[in-house]
Amino acid sequence: NNSYWIYRLNRLLSSCQSKNGENLFSSSMTLNSTMKKLFDSKQYKEALNLFDQNFKISTDSTIDMAIKACTISKDYKRGIRIQQRLSSQSRNNSYIQAALLCFYLESKDIDNAMHLFSSITNKSNYMYTVMFKGLITNKMAEKVLDLFDEMKIEPDHFTLSTLFNACAVLNNNRAMKIGKKLLAEMPENYRNDNITSTAAIDMLMKFGDVESAERIFRSMKTKNIITYGAM
Structure with missing residues (x-):
């Protein structure tokens, strides 16, 4: 069990520790x-x-x-x-x-x-997603859109979901313009992704565009509690 492994690890660490405080590991592996x-x-x-x-x-x-x-x-x-x-x-x-x-x-x-x-x-999409999420968490969603304007690659569904989140947080004219443009140009296969569609619904609801949000909601094949919460 977990306690046993912790015990074994501590024993291993003790056995590898020399008197002068330097470890005796000889292998990176x-x-x-x-x-x-x-x-x-x-x-x-x-x-x-x-x-x-x-x-x-x-x-x-x-x-x-x-x-x-x-x-x-x-x-x-x-x-x-x-x-x-x-x-x-x-x-x-x-x-x-x-x-x-x-x-x-x-x-x-x-x-x-x-x-x-x-x-x-x-910069990969993963890098952008990490950066965008961090900026949103630090209440700097506007900076997300600044970085998006400089983005040289097409956002994947993870990055797109984060962009929808940033637009929802900002809920201003710039965010509405970018968010709706991203949604209109979103690849068809992304529309089947629950996370991306839910983020889009949340964004549209924040914008007050209930009709568009309901349209996406009805088109979703699978829905979870988060999807219902976004509506």
Whole structure:
């Protein structure tokens, strides 16, 4: 059970700890495996201590876990220290970039989030979705539309749902114009996606366009409690 695994992990950590405080892990694979077990058992502080002691043999996968552990445990200072130690190769790893974006946004460090986002040359829809959600959470939905105006790729259904959410939050002339245009141009296969359609319904209801919202609602093949709540 979970308690047994935690006990085993703590024994393993104790056995790997030398007297001078430096760990004896010789394999990146072993470090990754142990970090993952600690992460999965929500022992974030222990995972980060282990990471700090073995940074030299950490892989991008280990770094990704460490940044996520900082985000979850709200350890801002440690997250910044990790970011400062990253190699240029790790800085260009898309998973690490996404993890850092989440970290900054959860920490309400919008300046660093924006700086990092602007430095990413190949932005994926996942990157945009992370950024958009973080900005909405930080009450900066207008900035979502600014970034959307600069977007060079077509939004997928996750990004589109987040854009609908931003438009619903803003509920102003600009948001109405963009939101309705996005909805009109939305690919047909996205209309069968429950999350996207529900976000569109919520947006239209916020706009006061009940008729259009009802039309989408009736066309949905499957509905859940969130869909009914949006209506």
